[in-house]
Amino acid sequence: MVAVFNKELLSWYLITLKLNETVEAGLQKVQNPTTATRSIELSQEVQAQRPLQVQKERHQPLDSLQVAVKDGTSNVEEGPKSPEPEWVISIREKLDHANQDDDAVTWSKLCIYRVPQYLREGDDKAYLPQIVSLGPYHHNKKRLRNMDPHKWRAVYHILKRTNQDIKLYLDAIKELEERARACYEGPICLRSNEFVEMMVLDCCFILELFRGAAEGFNQLGYSRNDPIFAMRGSMHSIQRDMIMLENQIPLFVLDRLFGLQMGQPDLKGIVAKLALRFFDPLTPTDEPLTNSDRTKLESSLGHTSAFDPLAELGGLHSLDVFRRSLLRIGPQPTPRIWVKRWSHSNRVADKRRQQLLHCVTELREAGINFKKRKTDRFWDVKFKNGVLKIPRLLIHDGTKSLFLNLIAFEQCHLDSTNYITSYVVFMDNLINSPEDVSVLHYYGIIEHWLGSDAEVADLFNRLCQEVVFDINDSYLSPLSQQVNRYCEHRWNTWRATLSHKYFNNPWAIISFVAAVVLLLLTLAQTFYGIYGYYEPHS
Template sequence: MVAVFNKELLSWYLITVKLNQAVESGIQNAQTPTASTSRSIDLPESSSAREIQPSNTDTLQIPIKEDESAQEPDAGQVKPVESEWVISIKDKLQQADQEDGAGSWAKVSIYRIPQCLREGDDNKAYIPQTVSLGPYHHGRKRLRNMDRHKWRALHHILKRTNQKIELYLDAVKELEDRARACYEGQVHHNSNEFVEMMVLDACFVLELLRGAAGGFTHLGYSRNDPIFAMRGSMHSIQRDMIMLENQIPLFILERLFAIQAGGPSDQVGWPAGSQTGVVARLALRFFDPLMPTDEPLSKSDRSKLESSIGTTFDPLTEQGGLHCLEVFRRSLLAIRAGPKPTPRVWIKKWSHTNRVADKRRQQLIHCVTELKDSGIKFKRRRTDRIWDIKFKNGILKIPRLLIHDGTKSLFLNLIAYEQCHLDCTNDITSYVIFMDNLIDSPADVSYLHYCGIIENWLGSDAEVADMFNRLCQEVVFDINDSSLSRLSEQVNRYYEHRWNAWRASLKHRYFNTPWTIISFFAAVVLLWLTLAQTFYSVYGYYKPH
């Protein structure tokens, strides 16, 4: 068969074959370590840019650039592409390194309640029910109703002092980084939102503190005001303001109060420049209804307490990241504790075996019923310091304790703060565990109430016993680190002495009423006479007259 081809078509066919061969050879060379940098094929010369004249002899060199992968190293040195999963892990590690390297853990003083303490029915004691302060509960739906009253408080302050809002915003802006460091974890608010929240919440708190001390009418509020008046809602606000997660740094309150005191129409009366410790004293007056005792302070103790707080809570010091809960706690312990508490050391070689983290081993002393049966008496100690418990000559003297609907939340937040903050003692935790050991049943509560030690405003004795038995669940506590450990040892030694138990049993059985006392002495006299008669009868038999 004879095939006749067009010369031009044949030339294009040859060009296509050459191109295909060049591409295949380029790919093969890219997969080998010894690949050249360029290739060339023979093509017919082109007489112009648009037309190629085929020729059998003349060829055209067309350079072909190799693939970039041909320049990569051999397979043993190729770096694999990182997946999105590995990249996300590296980002998290980098963020952890930044948080750990920042060194801000030592500045935290407003903590989130640990999840182990939230278990059970006590979660409500840590969450505010009326007003939110700070970033932890900011924006909660059921707490938004209080925001309009916060804006009213800020408006009253600006109107009363004739100041501009920029003065407050700039002051808090300077303290923003220091305020953020007081909160645990990352605060998910930008700079403007955080400063606005701090100014609004701090001014609201200051109005409450000043109104409770000098009267809200002097601050320009109506006597029928729904919030800024001493009415039923104030008790709920006081309980919310004492919660650990609902705090404002004290140096923020001090700074804004100093700005207000410099205004032309200050109503409270403190001169500008002497505001150090004033907010702390106002806070003590505001939270006085939550005090767990109603014993009045003497003049010497009152002056000692105020002077201690005035020197301790200085917003210009490095320890200024405190709050109202810490003020309240130090007011309970100020007369006993020094201005700088001794930090706790958790790891000690000589007390590692005595470290207690088990509820069943946190037994300091026995319950009231058992101690009473062993001959220990209970009396009320007249002092405002609830931790000041004394034991001498078999008499355990305990200060009076008021139990109301806010006592549970108060103790839980104080215990949580002592559990989280290592730069404070565990005196409140020691006291609560001591009372928890004393109270095991409603009968124990009833006897302490009979002795005047417990004033129950909560309800039945069973509710008080249940409250104390639930307060210290999941609490890590070291018996050797307790401030009441030595007193507990004295009570236990007295309890374990058998003669004291026998004497108490004798008194309980034969000397509990006047008739049993008379019967006992009559029996003793009768026994003595019987013995005397027997003696003389025997004596007369052997030695008659």
């Protein structure tokens, strides 16, 4: 059976086969001169035609052919395929990589993200650590290497205090390496040993800061003049770096190392409480509450015992723990549904395209009054009977970076609510000018350590410049609708105008009352004059 793919090549093969048979026959018996001469001429003719045949083969689009002879039967079979072009190989490698990335288990562990570029356009510096790097994203950057000797000092103090060997910590992190890598977005370009060393170094540094803030650095063996491990001016900058989204360490890694220090490897929950105490100075409210006020607050939330924001849900990292402590138990994390039916009433929109609320000046003209709400939950805004009650908000130089990183986490993490984002957008709508800030400051709602009210207004106007969120998924949307409906009633506007123009100070009130009395007397005099004309006394 013969499979023919190339007629010219087959012809060349048959001629060669015939020539070989003739040569073999000549070896067995004597050839005559004429036959030998013809054989040599035929061989030379075939050799002359061979280069031409090779050139034709180079232009053939088919794969190379292989000729096999078995049991006197000639077969033409398909040979090995030619290698694929490099660009095709590159595409196949990308598809294989995409197949590896498309793993639901891997994505479910992701919790420490790189801040998206569309958010960085507002203020890139707010997301980049300035003093200390934690984790792989900013590891070994030149401007942050000055903190490395202090990290090694923290490891030394821990080993000296616990009388343990460093290999105990290295082995523990080695076991958690794969799980820890899965928490970070994108590939981590660190070898296994480098990743483990970085984790041990950063975790020990964090734990020493947490314990020092709670127990005192002197108790841990540090000098009171220590440039890092002391509650000095640089500590505020370190806290601000440690709360950034790209500068996080998984909480379960910190739990493991802290448990080893305490002699209980499975110890959990203590690190989260230490983190809350360490980051307490960053809290955007310092409203002091009495015991009775706190009891009323807890009872309103349904708590009968001391409040613990981490009693039911474990945190992912320090930023997540701090965020949950700010929100308390009110906002419950619910999975987001990204694919929704498109409609005009339910759409994802940039906050600049949808004004949820008017500014403070416009609301006052429409009859809305403002009052400070006594609670330590800064996001818990209430509206009733024309009074907008807003908790006190403390603004300092770290507030902007804190809010931006909290917003970035809510934008990136799927199983997170948008409560912080909704609150910031709400405040941004209220504040459009320094005059709005001045009014809120007058009522005790905003307290700031910045240079002027204009800086506060600029801060809120820049916080959500590139943020996209669902306007119907905001917990403040119902409240905003109530406020807007109140402003639509003209009687409220007229009453507010009367109050602002004629009752804004005591002299205006006296003048208004005097004018009313004079008007009433004039009307009475006119009435009696007309009445006496038509009804004269007899």
